[in-house]
Amino acid sequence: MKRSLSIYFFLPVFLLATACDLEQDIEVALPEHAPQLVVECYLQQGKTFKLAVTESASYFDDPELPLVPDAEAFITHNGRRIKLTYNPKIGENGTKYYTHSSTEIMQGKPGDIFGLEVFDKKGRKVTGFTKLLPTVSIEEVEWKFNDKEKAYLLTSFQDAPNVNNYYRYVTYIGKTSTKADRDFTLDDDLTDGKRTSIGSAYDYSRNDTIVVSLYHIEKQYYDFLGSVDDAKSANGNPFAQPSKIRSSVQGGIGIFTNLAYHRKTVIIK
């Protein structure tokens, strides 16, 4: 909500600036940046362990993917230490890359704790933990047409009482490999223990296939996603304060978490 509001203020300013040619290229001298390890690892029940390890770069460095071939990565669980080998490759949908993986399938139950360790020959070390969460079911996906043959979508689920829950809600029109139709996080501060409904605008047409996903996420993932969005919107919004990245890992930047989600596909009839 905060983001969408600031757009209303910011848009006229930006329009004015571009309309009157009030934008110009400038040179900014940045201080020396010591690259930090960046990790991104999402555990998924029944899937293999996969991880991407890269480095941060000074802002004006050439836009290339800074891989770290000498990085070693391990997943720990119940006293076991599973090595992920360095083998960079593009994932099955052609957009996502991994640098480290293992053939072992992840198995766990809600409450289990997994650990991550990544270190390289420069002495950099990143560690993190994630606790498996139970999925939260989507109880109902409803829609209603207006007289212009456009429908809104209403997704409902039951929030568990007396615990802080965090969610990520994602919808796709068509396949999940296209760009997300809607994607945002929410907490249950105002809806603790209540049946919660997420509405939409009249955005959908008859016969649209909509894939609705509700991720039950950890607070550390919720914080990380929020800080990523804040940092991105601070670059270019004169009203925003800069935001530090709230990583879930120590010793570097990034996220180590697990994905517990429920997905429903509906065809709007």
Added chain:
Amino acid sequence: MRLPFLLLPFLVLLFLALPAAAQNNTLSGYVRAAATGEALIGATVAIPGAGTGTITNESGFYTLSLPAGSYTLKASYIGYNDFSSNISVTGNQTLNIVLEPASNELQVVEVEALTLRQKLNDTRMSVEKLTTKEAKLLPALFGEVDLIKTLQLKPGVQSGGEGSSGLYVRGGGPDQNLVLLDNALIYNPSHLFGFFSVFNSDAIKSVELYKGGFPAQFGGRLSSVVDVDMTSGNNERIQATGGLGLISSRLTLDGPIVKDKANFLISGRRTYVDVFTRQINRLSEDQPDYNPIPDYYFYDLNGKFNYKLGENDELTLSSYWGRDFFKFKDDDFKFGFDWGNSMASLNWRHKYNDRLYSNTSAGITSYRYTINNEIDIFSFSLSSDIEDYTLKTDFDLFLSGGHSLKFGGSATRHNFTIGRLNFDSEDNSQTFRAGSNLTATEFGAYIADDYQVNAQLSLNYGLRFSGFNNGKTYFALEPRLAAKYNLTENTSLKASYASMMQYVHLVANSGASLPTDIWYPSSDYVKPQRSQQVAAGISQLFGNGKFLFTNEVYYKWMERQIDFRDGANLFVNDDLEAEFLFGKGKSYGNEAYIEKIKGRTTGWIGYTLSWTYRKFDSENPGDVINDGRWFPTRYDRRHDLSIVLLHQLGKRINLTGAFTYGTGNAYSLPVARFAFQDVQGQRASVVPIYSERNGFRLAPNHRLDLGLVLKLNPKRGSSDLTFSVYNAYNRRNPYFVYFDQIEDEDSGQTLKFQAKQVSLFPIIPSVTYNFKF
């Protein structure tokens, strides 16, 4: 620890003065305008021969303490001819003074150098005064005369950014300014991002800005007092004043209701950009890619009513109502956003006798915003407001021996509505409520003595006792001290100390003044803010009294300054306090100022060298900013120069120019980046990494504004054309800087990263037609 050191200059001054104290008589009376009978507040009354003088109080009343003898008394007020009279003082006596308006309105800034001498002799320091008549001669953005923005041309006062009407006084934020309109508080004194202040120039007579050395009657904010005085109605005849400008029009009506007994003033201003945008929308409605332009406008209404109950009593009702509207509507979606201040205050001035006066007022002031959103059967609204009921009374007691006492008290009931959210659907399938209501009481009592010790030394010392209750109760003593010593006839030394408390806080985490910024009371967790300031200065008249040079140094330290956590949710949050961070601040600097107010060419040069820092450190790593180290605030401005010149070219033509230069704002920029793929890889993006808070400097801000006022000669009344050129040499001043990702148009491949600077205002000429009849 620090107090004895601070008291030292005062003790020295006191010591210098002791042998000179003598038995004095009191000379007192009112200063009024000849045509309207209006009491002139802040008029200068002086006895140059005795090296003494004063300014009139809120009733237009003055009092001087003099040994028996013959003197020449002089009185002056901007826009009026000087008054001079030989008097013989034999005992306590009354002398009422009537000032004639200056014959040529363009000569309003040409007043006797006496005013400069009065400034030299004034005990108060760190005070800037501006009248609307002065401000109207100066060039303005879009031709919109704005007293608050004109104040930014004075030393020690910085603007938040290009075009902003926010005042950053000696390192304080705009939320630390006590903005008073006819003694009543205005919470958010700006329209649209702060580009315009809420003060319609036709309804305003003058503004006084206190940067330090605060008199004891003021309290509740840390950094400044902006005391705005509304114009009173004409006592003699009904008149209309108005203007047509580039973006708004103004109309004011004022006059007597019962001659010499009751008068009124009503004044309105409205922008009209929306009239054109609606027309454009109507014309392009049928086009296939029709996208309506949102509506935006604001208006202000001011009203004032004076009623003289008798020789000793006068009632004044002052009011203000202003709103901004932003609306957007298409077939499915309706968005409305409105915000604004309202204020009404009833003042009763009473004269008990020649020595005792009181001014009692009861008032209500509020600020609110509401956002309404409707999509088909769903409606969503979010609003916040603050509403105050205030009762206050001030007494002026003139004693013999050179003492003028001021004492009084005030009590305010605050009602806060914070983030009130309503979500409903017509079929009642969805409803949702959130938000909180809080109440608090704030009070203050003070006593201060303005003591003319002798011809050389004057002191103003006082004590304010303030408190706040919101379940938890806070009390504080706020000592205030100011002293002036005339070293020679043309040189005076001044020093001051002031301690200030602030019990309500602005919840805002942006650099601009946004309408959604809300106020929050002190509580168990959110403790009141506090500041202390010392200042010392020298004033020197030279060039046969034509020029006054003033130099002031100041040091201010602030406790429990407020900022917010990264990513704080300040909109809908029932536990808003959890987002607060507390730190400390310091600001110090030197302000040099030369002004000339006599002759065909007048104006001033102000230069400020200053440093402003904040520090947010804590044992909890989540509660720190910038790793707990000191960092400069955005508006930390090392050098700030303004040169303002007004030249009377002919009888009907005035030419003005204002040049400003300021060190670039301190700004946070990312130093590094990383690639983030997200779960599916579809949201792959570049994420900036920030390090030092405000670690970069934007390019310096400078520009020249030019103005020309051409007085016309209509058959009836008076009128003029005011031409303004904002940013005359078309400087691209930085508003903000961001890092862009340059991509290949065909492949979408990232080619490079580029820093870009966005500016707001190019050269903007404007013309305004003003009339009065």
